[in-house]
Amino acid sequence: MSVYSLAKALGITLKHMFSKPVTIPYPSAPVPLKPRFHGRHVLTRHPDGLEKCIGCSLCAAACPAYAIYVEPAENDPENPVSAGERYAKVYEINMLRCIFCGLCEEACPTGAIVLGNEFELADYVYADLVYGKEDLLVDTVGSKAQRREAEQTGKPVKLGFEVPYVRPELEGVKYE
């Protein structure tokens, strides 16, 4: 211990005082996320509008938490839903079970299921946390709870985060 080290300590804290706080006042300010943050899943589409998911259930097989349920159906050749022979008639992810590991994304042969950046999933009822196709498809913005609140207040969904860019796997997703 010396006077020099005491003075140095004072210098360090004074320097800190004039630097920007690391605290993010989260609900009132957005959280900066890394582009590869594992958040809520997104079911992406091909550029022509067809769903990428072919209902193969490989994601469900890969899922370590048994959170995914897929029920496939044959495509109508006149009016196809997906680009393959079959499509996912039911595609459910239980967000209470999901551990956001991203193995479904790795298992998917068509790149249909991708982990997005949304993380504000908290809700009141267990059943509401089972997300179906309509909640996961690419055009849907916000979690079920956020969309319900937006509907009640009449304001648009406000996402609580910001990313420098949306990674290319999340084809067609826009986070504003």
Add this chain to the structure above:
Amino acid sequence: MIYLIAALKGLVLILLLLFTFAYLTWGMRRGLARFQIRLGPNRVGPLGLLQPIADAVKAIFKEDISVANADKFVYWLAPLISFTFALAAFAIIPLGPKGSIFGIDPWVADLNVGILYLFAAAELATYGIFLSGWASGSKYSLLGGLRSAAGLVGYELALGVALLGPVLMVGSLNLRDIVDWQAQHGWLALWQLPVFIVYFIAALAEMGRTPFDFVEAEQELVGGFSTEYNSMKFVSFYMAELLHWITASALIPTLFMAGWHAPFGLPEIPILWLFIKWLVFIFIVMWIWASWFRTRYDVLIRFAWGVLFPVALAWFLLTAYWVASRGGAA
């Protein structure tokens, strides 16, 4: 009539000090947070300015628990002693010249023995800490009280002897005389630099702030003397502690930096200049608090007896020789 005015002034001062205390808790938390690159409390009201009110409501409505092993009477008395004498010390600090605030003198008491009164009030306030440590019936509290008692013997001596030099130089124990002397002859902090430093260090120990906050020592003693206190009794200890900080930060400028007088020939405005100097010392103490470690209490005792006291004593003798050779105080 004189007594009535003094009582009213006392009341105003107490309210002012309590208000300052409340907002010092806010300022302290915000300030320390900035030193730690955080934001601090900013949720209640704009900038978190209503936080002290929320804290007060919370403290008042908390259940008041007593300890079975406690010595009930002393257990109740200790926070009162601590709080009362912490308030009392501020009474003699002059905030401006005579009759400067709507024709009223901006001080509560104008004592000829001001500095002795100051020591008495400060010493009695530490009784609250010993008594709470002894009366709580808990070993953590006892250890906290013991540390406070052991430390006190060391630093109070240095604190007292440090002020002998300035008193000899000015030739008065009255704080107003000390302030006016400095307006004529320059700051005592320059005339008496070594004891100014000694006094500042000892004052840090007296207000129980880092690096000498071993009386509380959350990490080792679970809060020291205040372990067994909660609700308003705890708040009165907390208030006492912060009031010591408030008082010392006003006292050091008064004793060593010309008090309410403006520095560098700037226009004199009552209260304002003392307030600015007060803010500077509040900040310095907070800065030290955010930066430094906590010493062991035996280190403080050795430091106080081995360094602070000899320096203060030697400087006192030197000042005495100087004053005597000039044939009396300036």
